[in-house]
Amino acid sequence: MPASIEDVAKLANVSISTVSRVINRRKLVNEATCQRVEAAIRELRYRPNAFARGLMLRKSGIVGLVLPDLHGGFYSEVIRGANSQAREMGHNLLLSSALPGDDAESWLAAIGQHGLLDGLAVMVSDTLATGIGPTLAALHLPIVVLDDEIEGVEHDAVIIDQRQGALAMMKHLVTDCRARRIFFVGGPETNIDTQARFKAYRDVLRKSGHKFHKEDVYYLDFTYDSAYRLAIEQVSDWAGEHHCVFAANDEMAAGIIAGAIAKKFSVPHDLGVVGFDDTRVAQMTNPLLTTVHVPMARMGANAIELLCQRIEDPEKLPARVSLEAELVVRDSCGCRRSHA
Amino acid sequence: MPASIEDVAKLANVSISTVSRVINRRKLVNEATCQRVEAAIRELRYRPNAFARGLMLRKSGIVGLVLPDLHGGFYSEVIRGANSQAREMGHNLLLSSALPGDDAESWLAAIGQHGLLDGLAVMVSDTLATGIGPTLAALHLPIVVLDDEIEGVEHDAVIIDQRQGALAMMKHLVTDCRARRIFFVGGPETNIDTQARFKAYRDVLRKSGHKFHKEDVYYLDFTYDSAYRLAIEQVSDWAGEHHCVFAANDEMAAGIIAGAIAKKFSVPHDLGVVGFDDTRVAQMTNPLLTTVHVPMARMGANAIELLCQRIEDPEKLPARVSLEAELVVRDSCGCRRSHA
DNA sequence: TTGTACGCGTTATCAG
DNA sequence: CTGATAACGCGTACAA
Numbered sequence: 001m002p003a004s005i006e007d008v009a010k011l012a013n014v015s016i017s018t019v020s021r022v023i024n025r026r027k028l029v030n031e032a033t034c035q036r037v038e039a040a041i042r043e044l045r046y047r048p049n050a051f052a053r054g055l056m057l058r059k060s061g062i063v064g065l066v067l068p069d070l071h072g073g074f075y076s077e078v079i080r081g082a083n084s085q086a087r088e089m090g091h092n093l094l095l096s097s098a099l100p101g102d103d104a105e106s107w108l109a110a111i112g113q114h115g116l117l118d119g120l121a122v123m124v125s126d127t128l129a130t131g132i133g134p135t136l137a138a139l140h141l142p143i144v145v146l147d148d149e150i151e152g153v154e155h156d157a158v159i160i161d162q163r164q165g166a167l168a169m170m171k172h173l174v175t176d177c178r179a180r181r182i183f184f185v186g187g188p189e190t191n192i193d194t195q196a197r198f199k200a201y202r203d204v205l206r207k208s209g210h211k212f213h214k215e216d217v218y219y220l221d222f223t224y225d226s227a228y229r230l231a232i233e234q235v236s237d238w239a240g241e242h243h244c245v246f247a248a249n250d251e252m253a254a255g256i257i258a259g260a261i262a263k264k265f266s267v268p269h270d271l272g273v274v275g276f277d278d279t280r281v282a283q284m285t286n287p288l289l290t291t292v293h294v295p296m297a298r299m300g301a302n303a304i305e306l307l308c309q310r311i312e313d314p315e316k317l318p319a320r321v322s323l324e325a326e327l328v329v330r331d332s333c334g335c336r337r338s339h340a
Numbered sequence: 341m342p343a344s345i346e347d348v349a350k351l352a353n354v355s356i357s358t359v360s361r362v363i364n365r366r367k368l369v370n371e372a373t374c375q376r377v378e379a380a381i382r383e384l385r386y387r388p389n390a391f392a393r394g395l396m397l398r399k400s401g402i403v404g405l406v407l408p409d410l411h412g413g414f415y416s417e418v419i420r421g422a423n424s425q426a427r428e429m430g431h432n433l434l435l436s437s438a439l440p441g442d443d444a445e446s447w448l449a450a451i452g453q454h455g456l457l458d459g460l461a462v463m464v465s466d467t468l469a470t471g472i473g474p475t476l477a478a479l480h481l482p483i484v485v486l487d488d489e490i491e492g493v494e495h496d497a498v499i500i501d502q503r504q505g506a507l508a509m510m511k512h513l514v515t516d517c518r519a520r521r522i523f524f525v526g527g528p529e530t531n532i533d534t535q536a537r538f539k540a541y542r543d544v545l546r547k548s549g550h551k552f553h554k555e556d557v558y559y560l561d562f563t564y565d566s567a568y569r570l571a572i573e574q575v576s577d578w579a580g581e582h583h584c585v586f587a588a589n590d591e592m593a594a595g596i597i598a599g600a601i602a603k604k605f606s607v608p609h610d611l612g613v614v615g616f617d618d619t620r621v622a623q624m625t626n627p628l629l630t631t632v633h634v635p636m637a638r639m640g641a642n643a644i645e646l647l648c649q650r651i652e653d654p655e656k657l658p659a660r661v662s663l664e665a666e667l668v669v670r671d672s673c674g675c676r677r678s679h680a
Numbered sequence: 681t682t683g684t685a686c687g688c689g690t691t692a693t694c695a696g
Numbered sequence: 697c698t699g700a701t702a703a704c705g706c707g708t709a710c711a712a
Contacts, residue, residue: 001480002480004704004705004706005705005706005707006705006706014682014683015682015683015684016683016684016705016706016707017682017683017684017707017708018681018682018683019706020706020707020708021681021682021707023706024707028681028682029681029682030681030682033681033682045478047453047455048455048705048706049395049455049704049705049706050394050454050455050456051391051392051394051395051398051400051455051456051704051705051706052391052395052688052704052705052706052707053705053706053707054390054391054394054456054706055389055391055392055395055687055688055689055690055704055705055706055707056687056688056705056706056707056708057706057707058391058688060391060456061454062402062434062454062456070416070419070420070423071416071420072416072620073413073416075416076410076411076412076413076415076416079410079419079435080410080411080437083410083435083436083437083439084439087436087439087447087450092434092436092450092451092454093434093435093436094402094432094433094434094435095419095423095433095434095435096423096427096432096433097420097423099423099424099427107427110427110432111432113387114390114401114402114432115387115388115389115390115391116390116391116394116400116402116456138385140341140342224620224623224624225623254624255624258624258626261626280412280564281621281624283564283565284564284594284595284598284621284624284625285624286598286601286626344688344689344690345689345690346689354698354699355698355699355700356689356690356691356699356700357691357692357698357699357700357701358697358698358699360690360691360692361697361698363690364691368697368698369697369698370697370698373697373698388689388690389688389689389690391688391689391690392688392689392690392691392704393689393690393691394690394704395688395689395690395691395703395704395705395706396689396690396691396692396703396704397690397691398704
């Protein structure tokens with residue numbers, strides 16, 4: 001139904017190759033005929049058929065972004081960064097996220113098998129999904145991995161220097177806030193971010209002469225609600241002078257603050273609470289949340305940038321960019337209280 | 341480089357047509373040959389070329405989702421619903437959002453012109469973009485419009501019954517909360533949601549014998565920060581017995597609550613504050629936010645569902661599904677105070 | 681500078 | 697049940 005290149009050629013009284021040249025490398029064609037062809041293109045509202053073109057060029061202009069989840073302000077920002085970068089590089093963004101019931105393989109297949117993608121950005125954040133390397137390799141696609149590295153595929157990577165960020169937070173708690181006891185509330189135990197943050201927690205605890213108690217560590221699911229409920233239960237045990245909760249993300253930190261307040265405890269006076277990520281909620285809590293800023297949009301943007309670069313030049317050496325995570329001291333940790 | 345259907349055919353000692361049949365309508369082929377072909381497929385790791393296939397079928401299995409923005413918990417939920425529905429219907433989701441500098445046409449072109457899409461779900465929420473109808477029509481694609489209807493294209497539509505929701509809220513404020521004065525804080529004045537909510541605000545005000553003051557209406561940009569700043573400035577004027585602010589979304593409501601509290605006013609005692617959308621922040625404020633629940637994920641899911649149905653059956657009559665928006669009474673409006 | 685002819689990998693038609 | 701063969705729309709050597 002839509003006009004083909006042949007229709008344009010006929011109307012302009014030229015051959016299809018000429019039309020093709022006008023579309024692609026207009027340099028090699030006479031000015032007059034060029035005009036004629038363009039007029040015909042406009043008249044017929046001609047648009048090259050993307051399938052036929054892809055068949056020749058072996059490119060679709062589409063890059064995939066695969067996320068483990070879509071809940072919360074974190075992924076939203078990653079997507080935002082990826083979207084704008086993709087646009088800037090002249091590509092489109094195919095988005096896919098795991099669904100609750102998905103196993104790592106099947107949902108990746110859902111997008112990867114597609115065959116129209118020029119490349120794939122995959123965010124992996126659970127050690128359970130660590131075996132997807134070969135699956136990814138089988139795609140024979142430029143791959144960039146977000147937030148981790150994967151065995152079994154050559155790929156670019158964008159990672160967050162979580163350890164530095166978490167260390168900075170813990171040192172801040174121990175040194176500046178003079179925390180005497182720190183609780184850790186993580187996401188799922190198999191989540192790599194949770195693991196990285198936990199390790200920093202434990203290491204700083206030990207190095208600073210604090211005792212590490214296994215009972216001070218909790219694993220939840222990154223949600224506000226679960227953290228709220230936990231806080232309701234535990235806050236009376238947690239509370240104490242220079243006691244503090246290190247939550248593995250802002251949502252949980254917000255839930256803990258709310259739970260503590262619901263139980264008539266004051267944050268940070270009775271209990272400090274800090275988070276991680278610096279999503280929007282971190283500026284919506286009362287008190288304002290001390291947290292670690294993770295450049296989420298930049299992570300998404302960098303991933304797409306790397307991906308597009310590699311699509312252009314497949315021989316490029318795999319890159320690995322590491323993004324800084326920066327401590328953001330606000331009011332929920334209680335150190336400003338000390339100064340007052 | 342990857343194996344083609346011909347390679348498979350040779351290896352299995354059959355013709356390419358047979359291979360094609362095995363892939364698509366396996367019924368019409370002998371069991372033994374079928375096995376042979378499948379073995380060959382596995383051995384060569386054969387996957388049909390999506391471009392060639394699309395060239396014949398005129399289908400890519402990709403549907404587009406175009407949003408005006410990606411900030412905040414609202415769009416995030418729409419995307420989530422769209423993603424899961426797309427998966428369920430065996431399609432992939434191409435996502436695109438306007439960038440800050442975009443004019444309505446260019447960014448729509450960025451995705452729509454692509455030519456690989458089977459259909460397009462477009463969310464339009466600003467009257468400034470109302471003229472894109474012809475642009476959409478020129479795409480000759482199945483179109484579904486979210487949150488509005490557009491002149492100049494035949495399309496399915498998924499809309500939220502904002503008016504009912506906003507009316508319910510206003511009636512609640514006037515009747516149950518006995519509000520004496522209600523302020524309205526909208527998003528951009530050209531935003532259609534803001535307009536719908538504002539009309540309900542004004543209508544109920546008038547019908548209930550309240551005076552409508554133009555000065556009681558503010559237009560912001562839907563963000564927490566702008567609302568926070570406004571509240572800091574205005575809260576001392578706003579505050580009063582049975583006074584209330586009706587914010588056009590939850591983020592702004594949260595900002596107003598925070599601003600009021602920062603100014604030492606109590607919500608809802610000195611000032612009621614209610615929102616709209618029932619995003620996650622509505623359950624993170626203190627007091628919990630009274631708001632209107634908008635089924636965001638369902639909106640995204642329904643849009644994709646309609647789209648896929650129409651792709652399957654282009655003759656289908658355009659549908660228009662309207663989703664209910666439901667009042668959610670929590671603590672920030674002050675009516676529970678009255679009962680206490 | 682322009683045109684011819686072929687190939688990209690599939691599916692569909694129609695004959696066997 | 698199976699196999700030729702013709703599209704599908706475009707890019708590109710190669711020839712003119």
